[in-house]
Amino acid sequence: VYIIILPAFGIATSIIPTFVHRKMVFFPLVALSEILVAFLGFGVWAHHMFAVGLATVTTIYFAAVSLIIVIPSAIQLFAWIATILTGTPNFKTPLLWIVGFIVFFIIGGLSGITVAAIPFDQQVEDSYYIVAHFHFVIFGAAVFPILGGMFYWFPKLTGRMYHEATGKASFWLTFLGTFVTFFPMHFLGILGMPRRIYTYAPGLGWTFLNFLESIGSYLLTAGLLLIVANLVVSMFKGERASDDPWGGDTLEWATSSPPAPYNFAVIPTVTSAYAMWDSKDREHDSRRLDRGEDLLQRGHETPASTVQDAELDEILEMPSHSGxxxxxxxxxxxxxxxxxxxxxxxxxxxxxxxxxxxxxxxxxxxxx
The missing domain is CATH 1.10.287 (Helix Hairpins)
Known part of the structure; x- marks a missing residue:
């Protein structure tokens, strides 16, 4: 699960500074925490197997790792929240998806802590409680940032802007649909409803919550369809996007929208993690371009750097376009x-x- 969610962490860390107009709080700790999550993520998978008869020492190990991984995850979570609260957030559609991700990651993370407790997990395993936890983490936490990234980089990829009001409407439909669909499953699991069934006897107390989930699934479907419609229509009829519509902090916003085949006419100068906000470096690159220095003009080329010091070593020729x-x-x-x-x-x-x-x-x- 944590390996799947790593790209979501990276997308959130990319989007938040742009829309709150400040650098990420404790960025070195955030980067280190992501590395720790990637490493510890290999040791949490068996917490869904506590009820299959594993050896006691094995279950204790996986339970411990499942609890330890909360620490680097929480560091990133608090850094994201602190960055939003101490900045001046502009709640455009991409940032809304990240806020939704934070909400669902908290819910999924808290339920994940409960299933790391061996006695509790043995009671709710293979019930709808596990289905709820899984979908809050996989869909709410892993997919929401991807959807936010689609809106965030859509102008750069297509050269056109999406429709903002429709984007926000699709977020709220998807957010509410996700919550209404999956949150009641926690209670159904506690009430004993097993996973992977679609029929059950009346009088078990499951009917209303399942009906509520069905309503949520329609809201969720409507939100996802609205996303597709918005992006497809905007791809052909959206307003022309500027090179940097968001005031982004990373170098892709220094290129045209969509980028030219060569990306950068000159090798960009990078002195920090927020290269686009380093105005002196960008002015220096503009002067080099005006003077015709270090132009990458012999087809598809890319700079290669030394391994230890990341200094320019040579220019490598890349393959040409091909289908x-x-x-x-x-x-x-x-x-x-x-x-x-x-x-x-x-x-x-x-x-x-x-x-x-x-x-x-x-x-x-x-x-x-």
Whole structure:
């Protein structure tokens, strides 16, 4: 679970400073905490197996790690909240998704602490309580920042702005739908409703809460459909986006929207984690561009740095644009699909064509 949620942590740490107009509180601790979460995350998976008869020493180990991982998670959580409270937040759609993520991460994290307690977990395992915890963490905490990131980087990727009012409406529908769908499951689990069933005898006290969850699922579906509609329509009819519509702090906002194939005409000067807010560095890059210094003008190139000091070492030439990599990936997908279905001859055909595409991709392309 924690490995899945790591990208969400990174997205939240990227979005919050931009919309609260201040640097992240305790950023070194936040970065260190994310590394610790990645390491400790490998030792929490068995807290959903306390009821299967594991050895006592094994359950104690996984219970301990499941509790210890709360510490770096809480450090990040308090840093995000402190940054928002001490800044001047502008609650645009991307930041709303991050606030929703924080709310659901708190709920999912608290229920996660309870299932780390061996006696309690043995009582609620394979009940709707686990379903509630899982979905608050996986959907509420892991997916909400991804949705926020989609709105945040949408102008940079497409060169157009999404519709803000529709974006906020989609957030509230999805937020309420998520809460109404999954929060009652905690009570159903305590009442003894097992997971993976869809029929049950009347009179067990589960009917109203399940009805409430059904209403929430419709709200959630409506919110997700509104997100898709907003982004698809905005991709073609949205207002033109400026290069830096949010006043972002990272270097992607120094490029055009959408970025040119070469990204940066000159190698950017970076002296801090908030490169776009270092106005002297950006002015220095502009003067270098005006003088024609260090122009990356020989096709697709990227700077390579030394491992220890991160100093410029050489300029590497990158492959040119090609549609062959996604074609090769689709053919590989088709090959494995045919293997699973037992169509070995067709799978071999996919493999042969895939190899031809790969060889053509690595060969010298026209105009290269």
């Amino acid at each position: 062959r990599p996604p074609v090769a990936a689709l053919l590989l997908f088709g090959m494995f699909g045919m293997l699973l279905l037992g169509h070995y001859t067709i799978a071999a055909g996919f493999l042969v064509v895939d190899l031809l595409v790969v060889f053509a991709w690595h060969g010298k392309e026209p105009g290269a």
